[in-house]
Amino acid sequence: MHTCNYLFLACVAPLVLGLNENFQAWKQHFGKQYRNSREENYRYGIWKRNLDLVYRNNKDNTSGFLMEMNKFADEKCGGYRKPSVSKTFPVNLNMLYSDDVPDSFDWRKKGAVSPVKNQGQMGSALAFATVDSIESMHFIKTGQLVDLSTRELVQCCNASMMSPTFDCVQKLGGICSAASYPDSHTCQSKQCTPVAKVTGVTQVKKGDEGDLKIAVYRQPVVTAVDASHSSFQLYRSGVYYEPRCSSTRLDHALLVVGYGTLEGKDFWIAKNSWGINWGMKGYILMSRNKNNNCGIATSAMYPDGM
Incomplete structure (x- = not known):
């Protein structure tokens, strides 16, 4: 018996039954709407892959952090971000000398x-x-x-x-x-x-x-x-x-x-x-x-x- 739901906060067993039902519940929870059935099928495929990824990460938590099926679970990585913040420019570099800082x-x-x-x-x-x-x-x-x-x-x-x-x-x-x-x-x-x-x-x-x-x-x-x-x-x-x-x-x-x-x-x-x-x-x-x-x-x- 599984203890997972569409929010997938912490899973101890894979979700096998009711996969589409969970997807529909997830859609409703996050207010997701798609233009047509073709887009919905595409998003559903991404959602299922992410579901498997979240389960594999959370089942034994060897990574040290938990994942969940949040509002981005139907998106490929990078689909919601604008890139290019990596280049650095000359700025006023003030040397930092003091090591007298707390541990936290x-x-x-x-x-x-x-x-x-x-x-x-x-x-x-x-x-x-x-x-x-x-x-x-x-x-x-x-x-x-x-x-x-x-x-x-x-x-x-x-x-x-x-x-x-x-x-x-x-x-x-x-x-x-x-x-x-x-x-x-x-x-x-x-x-x-x-x-x-x-x-x-x-x-x-x-x-x-x-x-x-x-x-x-x-x-x-x-x-x-x-x-x-x-x-x-x-x-x-x-x-x-x-x-x-x-x-x-x-x-x-x-x-x-x-x-x-x-x-x-x-x-x-x-x-x-x-x-x-x-x-x-x-x-x-x-x-x-x-x-x-x-x-x-x-x-x-x-x-x-x-």
């Missing part, structure tokens, strides 16, 4: 991290992570956590590369609050008053997780990762480690807000932009000190500002 730290406990957002159809995870980082920087400097306009960044900047995105915010004179930015399909930055300003950007030493730890202790850090695997797409909980991950082919952006250790496994606390129903209420614990797994420290930087 979490900016959420300081009130410095805004609620998890859902990029949805807007796309551009980099824009969301960049705005999140500026919100945190602004809080650390002023004590005020303001919901800044991701729409402004998407409409007024080419949010596909990290350093130029921060440069764009600097040239705009800052970024407006979400509440004050006009509802429009074109850039309206001149129609609102900037709340947070960026004066520069500091890049973490490429591939150095020690530098990243010090940087994160200073303030939340934007980083690019390889998120092209189903294990990331369907992540549920635990310390995520993907042996097939690349440290150079990076296609997604996250905000690193802390770090720690769980049952002997070091991790980074990373905020995603796929809503609170993905992962650990919108967060993922990325492996730390595992040879820069998924490129967590390859292209990481944080804004300077006022």
Whole structure:
């Protein structure tokens, strides 16, 4: 007798009977609608393959993390992301010397991290992570956590590369609050008053997780990762480690807000932009000190500002 259902949070036996019924229940749960039967059959095929993948991962949990049939279970890897955040640009590199940092730290406990957002159809995870980082920087400097306009960044900047995105915010004179930015399909930055300003950007030493730890202790850090695997797409909980991950082919952006250790496994606390129903209420614990797994420290930087 199996204990699995369409949410597949933790399985101890494969789901054999009622496969289509579970797919239909999964569709209803996530409000999925397809254009025609051909597309539904195509999505159903992907869903079944992911179901098998989740079962195989969760049945003995040797990977150290759990997967689930979340809202992305009918999508191929990468179908919902915009790539190209891997290239790095010359920035103001301030050397980080201090090793006087705690073994664990979490900016959420300081009130410095805004609620998890859902990029949805807007796309551009980099824009969301960049705005999140500026919100945190602004809080650390002023004590005020303001919901800044991701729409402004998407409409007024080419949010596909990290350093130029921060440069764009600097040239705009800052970024407006979400509440004050006009509802429009074109850039309206001149129609609102900037709340947070960026004066520069500091890049973490490429591939150095020690530098990243010090940087994160200073303030939340934007980083690019390889998120092209189903294990990331369907992540549920635990310390995520993907042996097939690349440290150079990076296609997604996250905000690193802390770090720690769980049952002997070091991790980074990373905020995603796929809503609170993905992962650990919108967060993922990325492996730390595992040879820069998924490129967590390859292209990481944080804004300077006022």
